[in-house]
Amino acid sequence: MFPLSSSHLQQIFNKLDKNGDGRVSIDELMWLLERTCIDTCRADELELLMGKTSLDFIDFLFFYDMIINVDRNKLEENQDSLIENDLHKAFEVFDSNGDGLISSEELQNALSRFGLWDEHCSSLDCKTIINSYDRNSDGFLDFEEFKDMMLFAKS
Template identity: 60%
Template sequence: MSPLNSDDLHRIFKKLDRNGDGLVSLEELNWLLERIGIHVHTSLDELQALVGKTSLDITDFMVFYETIIKENIGESTSEKKDDSVEGDLAKAFGVFDLNGDGFISCDELQNVLSRLGLWDEHSGHDCRTMINVYDTNSDGLLDFEEFKSMMLVTNS
């Protein structure tokens, strides 16, 4: 995945922290991971063992995000890791491809970003511009290969 910036992470955290107590529960964290297609562990007990806590504050959340990015999207050192990244990207693509047609449209991208708390009318994001950067065939849609190129971009 293309790494999110701290503003994006703060928005996601606030969306997950529904009761406003400054903490995200493991249930909420697990919901987010499943929603974006990253299944770290199958049970909340295993997730707690990984995280070491029953809830995360914003700092813990950001550290957890960095760990997930390094483990799931970082440069691969083996074919097995490559297959894992490809599988995770395919799952993530499915999250964005809401109608299952094999393409991500501007509307689908905006819809998913809204659900993740990364989109509102004041966010400054423009879906068409975001898609056009990686839309190599200029059809206004992202296919899986274009999506993969976008998600594997890292900030230098």
């Protein structure tokens, strides 16, 4: 959902305000939310949330801003969830023995399979990479350490 200008919002408000009293009722808001496919609550819950039975234009602007921010937060949460899911799948590729840890050998094998490692590189280099992200100094990368490595490499 993209932000609308205040003139567009004024036009929407005026169309919703059927009786021209300068206020939009909860029912009119519900009608708008249903038509724009925004998941929302029941009318009584919306009234409780808003603390009013109708909104003037300023209240309508605040309501719109709240809806836009909730929608942005959901989008960010969905993106974070997708990234996390992708990282879990990648971790499983690197963790070839399935023990929940990536050793320097597993790292080297995975990088070799991807064509990112050749015989001129040594396993010492993989140990150095692991040590760079190994926060608990156990010589392995757990998922959180792997995630840090992948997100750092991405930026």
